[in-house]
Amino acid sequence: MSIDDLGRAAATDVRRKATQEIDPTRMLKQLRRKQRNRSVATAVAVVGVVAAGTILVANGALPGHHQSGNTASRPSPSPTISGPCHNALVTCLGGNKYLVALTVPVTVTLPANFQGAFAQSGNASGVFEDYRTDNANAGITVMENATPVKYDASWSQDPTAGNTAASIATWLSKRPFLSHTSLTRTIVGGRAAWRVSGDLKPGAALPAEKNGTGPVAPTFTDTPYNTAGYRPGLTGQYTLLDVPGAGVTVIWSWSNTNQGLISNQAYIDGLSFG
Amino acid sequence: MRAMTSVPQPRTEAAPASDAVVELRPIETFEVFYRRELPALVAFAGALSGSAWAEDIAQEAMLAAYRQWDVVARLDIPAAWVRRVCANRAVSMFRKRAVEARGLLRLSSRRDEAEPIADENAAFWAHVRRLPRRQAQVIALHYIYDLGVVEIAATLGCAEGTVKVHLSRGRAALARRIVRSPEEQL
Numbered sequence: 001m002s003i004d005d006l007g008r009a010a011a012t013d014v015r016r017k018a019t020q021e022i023d024p025t026r027m028l029k030q031l032r033r034k035q036r037n038r039s040v041a042t043a044v045a046v047v048g049v050v051a052a053g054t055i056l057v058a059n060g061a062l063p064g065h066h067q068s069g070n071t072a073s074r075p076s077p078s079p080t081i082s083g084p085c086h087n088a089l090v091t092c093l094g095g096n097k098y099l100v101a102l103t104v105p106v107t108v109t110l111p112a113n114f115q116g117a118f119a120q121s122g123n124a125s126g127v128f129e130d131y132r133t134d135n136a137n138a139g140i141t142v143m144e145n146a147t148p149v150k151y152d153a154s155w156s157q158d159p160t161a162g163n164t165a166a167s168i169a170t171w172l173s174k175r176p177f178l179s180h181t182s183l184t185r186t187i188v189g190g191r192a193a194w195r196v197s198g199d200l201k202p203g204a205a206l207p208a209e210k211n212g213t214g215p216v217a218p219t220f221t222d223t224p225y226n227t228a229g230y231r232p233g234l235t236g237q238y239t240l241l242d243v244p245g246a247g248v249t250v251i252w253s254w255s256n257t258n259q260g261l262i263s264n265q266a267y268i269d270g271l272s273f274g
Numbered sequence: 275m276r277a278m279t280s281v282p283q284p285r286t287e288a289a290p291a292s293d294a295v296v297e298l299r300p301i302e303t304f305e306v307f308y309r310r311e312l313p314a315l316v317a318f319a320g321a322l323s324g325s326a327w328a329e330d331i332a333q334e335a336m337l338a339a340y341r342q343w344d345v346v347a348r349l350d351i352p353a354a355w356v357r358r359v360c361a362n363r364a365v366s367m368f369r370k371r372a373v374e375a376r377g378l379l380r381l382s383s384r385r386d387e388a389e390p391i392a393d394e395n396a397a398f399w400a401h402v403r404r405l406p407r408r409q410a411q412v413i414a415l416h417y418i419y420d421l422g423v424v425e426i427a428a429t430l431g432c433a434e435g436t437v438k439v440h441l442s443r444g445r446a447a448l449a450r451r452i453v454r455s456p457e458e459q460l
Contacts, residue, residue, distance in 0.1 A: 136431035
């Protein structure tokens, strides 16, 4: 029996079981109930945030006000029924704010053009990534304790890069496989950061093999599972900062177009660490 | 694409419908769409994630479509949109559960145990789930929906050449794994 025969038989079997076992009428009712609950939950969360804000103002805890001895209320985790709040990695803070449990927690203010996937892979606790809703080829990866790697197949640390965000940003801006690079200073979440942009040189060697995606010009890793790099058709911009407890943290903005990177920027602007 | 395990790959929802104002076809109601697409979507989710979460994953993908049905309904192929959402959620769920399971096994010092396999068909999907993310998605779309390269590329938002490569590699990997002796499998 060929793989095609096996695949077709397995597909027929799984479709038949699904048809027999599900009740679309029941599930449709459930779906509509979920949507109603979500709407109610959102309204409750908004009311909660407004109420918390009122308490903060009453206690003089907002900027410019005198801080009283009272403990101001924080918005409680959103009771949202589905979405990011069901992710064990994520605490919903209300509104579009989420706390992601990396080694050093990351607060994300989610722009409207991102999913809130907060996806993790491998067994590392120092990385997550998120994806655009309006561009299937763009997203953001946040990698704590990032290790700059050699330009070869090994994914091993490049000792020439140094161990600070500034030195590694400089190292990255001089990678031999990049052209049109720029290195600028910026601020992310109130911390000093360095931003590196560049294009993969046409014909640049892609010595590092990535499972399932083919060869790349490697840039960073944090474990054997989580890696970053350039390949044709994928441009990137890296923002690096020193985060106590999380070493050099890399925010990798990636897209198939430079315009896609521009539309990723709001996500980076909404990040803070610790 | 998961940047984490690799460089980023195309992922999730398609771009919103264009601003074109001419409607060339009637807009389907969500209920009609739901009833027609749900069974295969549950099958698809089950193939990629294991049956335990199939309904939940398919339902979440449908819920995402329901929330923006006025946009999704105007896409050329609304079903492709929901299949892509489902594909990404299914693989993410499977990988997340697998990582959690491995962690629990390490903590309890037990040997990693194979996923229980009910029959040959279930074994096929268990092998598919162990393929790299994109290969698994391409294989599942190909067999469950009987889609060709062009349709799969449109569904996943990637190039046809990429689909061909994943399909070829996925088939080859499955052939290698399935023809091994039963003791070695899984």
